[in-house]
Amino acid sequence: xxxxxxxxxxxxxxxxxxxxxxxxxxxxxxxxxxxxxxxxxxxxxxxxxxxxxxxxxxxxxxxxxxxxxxxxxxxxxxxxxxxxxxxxxxxxxxxxxxxxxxxxxxxxxxxxxxxxxxxxxxxxxxxxxxxxxxxxxxxxxxxxxxxxxxxxxxxxxxxxxxxxxxxxxxxxxxxxxxxxxxxxxxxxxxxxxxxxxxxxxxxxxxxxxxxxxxxxxxxxxxxxxxxxxxxxxxxxxxxxxxxxxxxxxxxxxxxxxxxxxxxxxxxxxxxxxxxxxxxxxxxxxxxxxxxxxxxxxxxxxxxxxxxxxxxxxxxxxxxxxxxxxxxxxxxxxxxxxxxxxxxxxxxxxxxxxxxxxxxxxxxxxxxxxxxxxxxxxxxxxxxxxxxxxxxxxxxxxxxxxxxxxxxxxxxxxxxxxxxxxxxxxxxxxxxxxxxxxxxxxxxxxxxxxxxxxxxxxxxxxxxxxxxxxxxxxxxxxxxxxxxxxxxxxxxxxxxxxxxxxx
Ligand SMILES: [Zn+2]
Numbered sequence: 001x002x003x004x005x006x007x008x009x010x011x012x013x014x015x016x017x018x019x020x021x022x023x024x025x026x027x028x029x030x031x032x033x034x035x036x037x038x039x040x041x042x043x044x045x046x047x048x049x050x051x052x053x054x055x056x057x058x059x060x061x062x063x064x065x066x067x068x069x070x071x072x073x074x075x076x077x078x079x080x081x082x083x084x085x086x087x088x089x090x091x092x093x094x095x096x097x098x099x100x101x102x103x104x105x106x107x108x109x110x111x112x113x114x115x116x117x118x119x120x121x122x123x124x125x126x127x128x129x130x131x132x133x134x135x136x137x138x139x140x141x142x143x144x145x146x147x148x149x150x151x152x153x154x155x156x157x158x159x160x161x162x163x164x165x166x167x168x169x170x171x172x173x174x175x176x177x178x179x180x181x182x183x184x185x186x187x188x189x190x191x192x193x194x195x196x197x198x199x200x201x202x203x204x205x206x207x208x209x210x211x212x213x214x215x216x217x218x219x220x221x222x223x224x225x226x227x228x229x230x231x232x233x234x235x236x237x238x239x240x241x242x243x244x245x246x247x248x249x250x251x252x253x254x255x256x257x258x259x260x261x262x263x264x265x266x267x268x269x270x271x272x273x274x275x276x277x278x279x280x281x282x283x284x285x286x287x288x289x290x291x292x293x294x295x296x297x298x299x300x301x302x303x304x305x306x307x308x309x310x311x312x313x314x315x316x317x318x319x320x321x322x323x324x325x326x327x328x329x330x331x332x333x334x335x336x337x338x339x340x341x342x343x344x345x346x347x348x349x350x351x352x353x354x355x356x357x358x359x360x361x362x363x364x365x366x367x368x369x370x371x372x373x374x375x376x377x378x379x380x381x382x383x384x385x386x387x388x389x390x391x392x393x394x395x396x397x398x399x400x401x402x403x404x405x406x407x408x409x410x411x412x413x414x415x416x417x418x419x420x421x422x423x424x425x426x427x428x429x430x431x432x433x434x435x436x437x438x439x440x441x442x443x444x445x446x447x448x449x450x451x452x453x454x455x456x457x458x459x460x461x462x463x464x465x466x467x468x469x470x471x472x473x474x475x476x477x478x479x480x481x482x483x484x485x486x487x488x489x490x491x492x493x494x495x496x497x498x499x500x501x502x
Contacts, residue, residue, distance in 0.1 A: 003027075003495070004036045007471065011047035013461035014438075014446040022047050024467035027495040031463055039497075045489055046475045048441060049459050050205025050468030051411040052448035054360050055341060055401030058209040058231065059219060062191030063183055064099055064405035065198060071100030071129060080115055083126075087119045095181060098126040099405065101135075104270070104372045110156065111135040113165030125180055129368070130268045130406055133168040134176055141165050143179055150174045152267075152291040169267050169289065188219045196229045200499040202410045203488035205468040206230035208360075208401060208452040210262055210314075213237045224256040228498055230468065232259040232452035234314050240298060244309040254455045254466070254494075260312030260339070263302055265294040266322040269344060269369050269376055274319035277347065281378030288319050303329040307337060312453075314339040314360075320347050320384055327353045339399075339451060343391070344369065345377065345384045355395035358451040361388065363400060363417035363440075364407040370423035382430070388418060389433040399451045400443035412485050415440040419481045437477045467495040 004025040011019040023032050068086045073079045079101060086096055096119070103110055116124040116137035124137035136144070146163055149155050153170030155163050167176050183191070199207065211220065211233050220233065235258065242261065252258065267273025267289050272280050275288040293299045299315070306313040315338070317326040323346050330338040339358040344365060346354075366386040373385050392398055400418065402409040416422065421434040435443075449459030457465025472486035479486050491499035 004030075004033070005495070006032070006036050006038045007041065007047055007469065008038050009041050009045040009047050009471065010475070011461055012441075012475075012477065013049060014442050015460045015462055019461060022461055022467075022469055024495045027467055029457070029461055029463055029465045029467050041471060041489060042473070044474055046472045046486070047461070047469050048472065048476065049445040049461050049465075049470070050491070050493065051203050051444045051470045052206040052208070052230075052452070052454070052459065053199070053204050053401045053404070053409050053411060053444075054208045054399040054448040054452060055362060056207055056209055056404040056409050057211070058195045058207060059188055059191055059211060059215050061198070061405040061409065062193070062195030063188070065191070065194050068096065068098035069100045070098050070126060071102070073101060074105045076106060076109065076111070076115060079111065079126075083116060083124065084119070087122055090122070092120075094122075096122055096124045097180065098124070099131070100129050101126055102129045102270070102368075110164070110166055113138045113141050125176060127172075128271070130270055132172070132268045132271045132273060133166060134172045135166045136176055137165070140176070140179065144175050146175065152289050152295060168271055169273055169291065185218050188215060192219055192223070196227075199229060199409060200491045200493075201488070202412070203470040203472070203491050203499075204229070204409065204411060205470060205491060205493045206232070206449070206452075206454060206458065208232045208234060208259065208399075208448065210234050210236050216258070220256060224251075224253045227255040228493060228496075230254070230454060230458065230466075230493070231256050232454065233257070234260045234262045234312070236262050238263055238292060240293060240296075240302065242302060242305055244306070244311070257453065258311070259453050260314050260337075261306045262314045262316065262341075263293050263299065264291045264316040265299065265325050266291055266317065266319050268318055269373065272376060274344070275321040275325075276319045276345070277321045277324070278381070280376055281381070282375045287321070290325075294322070294325055299325060300329040300331075303338060304332060307333055307335075312337045312339055312358075314341055316341045318342045318344045320345040320350065323347075323350050327357075330357070336397075344386060345381070346387055346391075347384060348390070351387055351390050351394045351396070354391055357396055358399060359391050359396040360399040360401060360451070361386070361391075362403045362407070363388075363414045364402060366421075366429065367417040367423045368407060370427070370429040371425055386430065387433055388435050392435065392439060397447050397451060398439075398443045399448045400440065401448070411444050412488065415444065415476070416481050416485045418443070422482065437479070437481065441476060468493050
């Protein structure tokens with residue numbers, strides 16, 4: 001590890017603006033000292049504070065690096081082809097786990113168990129790209145207890161009433177998921193390391209990660225002194241009453257700490273389970289779902305319990321009605337510690353209520369959801385879709401992230417989506433809501449650091465701050481974000497170079 005070094009490149013910091021070179025000693029940014037070793041980088045290289053992904057699922061993402069990725073498929077034939085190819089590589093008793101499919105890429109046909117016929121009865125489960133639905137093979141379907149549908153879920157059936165293999169929301173999580181063999185603790189530990197390496201290569205120095213207490217205790221917490229990444233954990237455990245037990249998991253370090261708890265208010269726009277104030281334009285029989293504590297009317301009590309324990313309640317709210325419910329639940333959160341996750345649709349009056357509040361959004365979700373949003377929402381309600389600019393103007397504290405493995409955790413790709421408004425088909429959507437490069441950088445650095453309670457100085461390049469630095473190949477403020485966005489040359493965490501582009 002470099003105890004003292006300098007980067008001989010121009011740099012930018014959200015608190016002190018332009019700089020010339022970044023210097024550090026013993027893991028912290030320090031004043032210039034000509035006696036220190038200097039790291040020379042190519043002409044044009046440019047340093048910014050280490051990029052922070054404000055919302056991802058680290059262990060799930062690491063496990064997903066091993067899963068079959070169906071994200072590129074644009075037809076049933078392509079799905080079947082990739083699945084058959086993976087099947088041929090697996091031992092006889094192994095499950096085939098896939099993720100990433102999106103029916104909007106092939107005209108909307110819902111996948112069924114029949115897509116996985118002819119694989120020698122191999123158990124197959126394929127998660128939709130949002131992980132809010134899955135389709136299973138006939139061999140898996142026959143093992144499931146489908147006698148009743150869990151609250152907030154759906155077992156999709158054909159005209160004759162026979163389950164098709166597609167399960168949505170709580171039905172996917174509570175009926176199918178428990179049947180899937182859980183990866184062992186050793187596999188999960190390897191997933192942690194694989195995820196961290198993946199993030200280093202993308203220039204990420206810190207994350208806000210959604211994790212279960214069991215993974216925190218057995219996989220992540222043992223690494224709290226030497227984790228090669230800064231990680232603010234939000235716990236997904238949501239039994240009620242919530243048992244916030246002080247213990248080993250709350251003894252944070254400057255690498256790992258618990259910042260709060262997560263609760264789901266609704267589902268997703270793609271699955272028409274995000275809770276809207278008015279019905280879906282393309283399925284007027286539904287306005288989406290209330291899920292979990294929101295369905296039980298316990299959201300406010302839960303949020304206040306988390307706040308009373310000094311932690312941050314984080315609420316998944318994609319529909320405009322879910323955002324209203326989240327804001328209602330935070331009415332007594334005077335310190336503005338609560339976090340609203342996603343906020344993909346919002347009424348103007350609710351945007352105004354977000355002044356001073358942490359609104360954690362994922363620009364690549366806009367890029368992914370934009371093509372089908374007009375059919376879900378109808379033209380007039382597109383005025384409520386991904387209001388980056390309106391939230392910023394209202395004084396909301398915007399934090400950006402990816403929700404990996406739902407989408408890539410590449411912060412440059414996220415920034416590009418926020419700055420250009422370009423969706424996954426290349427169309428520019430609501431350019432009046434796009435942000436400047438500096439605003440996007442704020443959301444990926446200092447605002448993320450503050451919202452997730454990173455160690456003091458993180459998200460800046462000020463003297464005394466931890467030496468978390470991302471080096472790009474060009475100045476992000478003047479780059480052509482449409483055609484030639486910056487590339488990551490180097491990632492530095494606590495003064496240690498953890499990635500260098502080859
Ligand atoms: Zn998430």
